[in-house]
Amino acid sequence: MAKLDIRVRLIGRALRRISVTGKSEEQILADQQRTIRHNPVLDWVLGGLAAGVDVTDDTAAGAEGRIPVRIYRPHGTDGLLPLIILIHGGGWTSGNLATYDWLGSSISKGAGAVVVSLDYRLAPAHRWPAAAEDCYAALVDVAARAAQWRADGGRIAVVGDSAGGNLAAVLTLMVRDRSGPAIAFQGLIYPATELTLGSASLEENADAPVLTKSDVLAFRRHYVPDDGDRSHPYASPLLAADHSGLPPALIQVAEHDPIRDDGLRYAEALRTSGVPVRVTTYVGMPHGYLAFPRLCRSAPQALAELCSELQLGLAACSASPPPAGAAAMSIRSTLASAMNQNDRGPLLRSLAERRQG
DSSP states (O other): OOOOOHHHHHHHHHHHTTOGGGOOHHHHHHHHHSOOOOOHHHHHHHOOOOTTEEEEEEEEEETTEEEEEEEEEETTOOSOEEEEEEEOOSTTTOOOTGGGHHHHHHHHHHHTSEEEEEOOOOTTTSOTTHHHHHHHHHHHHHHHTGGGGTEEEEEEEEEEETHHHHHHHHHHHHHHHHTOSOOOEEEEESOOOOTTOOOTHHHHTTTOSSOOHHHHHHHHHHHOOOGGGTTSTTTOGGGOSOOTTOOOEEEEEEEEOTTHHHHHHHHHHHHHTTOOEEEEEEEEEETTGGGOTTTSTTHHHHHHHHHHHHHHHHHHHHHOOOOTTOOOOOOEEEEEOOSSTTOOOOHHHHHHTTOOO
């Protein structure tokens, strides 16, 4: 594998000091109550809001009450724009709207779309399937109210990173199974797709920076404590009996990630079922690289790829929607290097909220 950048190793060292592995449920719940506010240092690390994007806060339906949402729209745009649902990561136990301002606003600006970021309920107070059911209820509500934000409820994509990637994949299964609002495209960023932990990369990258095998086990324990639930498709989308009829996908994974193979295996499962897939492995990158746009050199490249694929997927939906279960397309696998081809190789808590197991 490619050598890790010194900045990546430093991020890993910092995050290990506050790893979820050593936290009790009480400590996790206390962390969730702390407010994360924008400041120059935090915005430098996490990116802050992209310029030229309007931001409003609202609520949407959850499975058991309203949940907060944040809406991003490119400033000065007219007419109906495509609608993108953003589901944050954080191991199902952390993450919030503020720590995902950079990603939400950057996708809105880069893809030319209205982005609605969901603040679903977190474990351990709300274990599986609370988060997934919140996301489905919110999708139904947001799609019905899309015109309120001058968005097109007939052109919807879903994006999630890490635990959010798990929930985004689960959401597409729910929509198919329940005949919910059609999703035209899914962007899955280093997703967790199999909570029975059958991926070989879990051992290969057990001590990787940012996310370790121990972290993965701890996140899973808090989110889905019952062994019997972990193989349910709405917890482990890779284990669904049928992946046909799901929307085209971009799946981005990181070379130095214990759940790297979750994404690669899910891409293969989609391809086998006739779903168009593009999968990109970012060489020399750890889990969570897109959360640190100024420290992980592949983050700009990954964001550009994501926005480009979103535009293409939503444009195709507008022009001529493909039938469910369209003929198989081969995966266009890309081994993407870091941006420099010659090197392939409270703040800390806020950093921890941008990762997942």
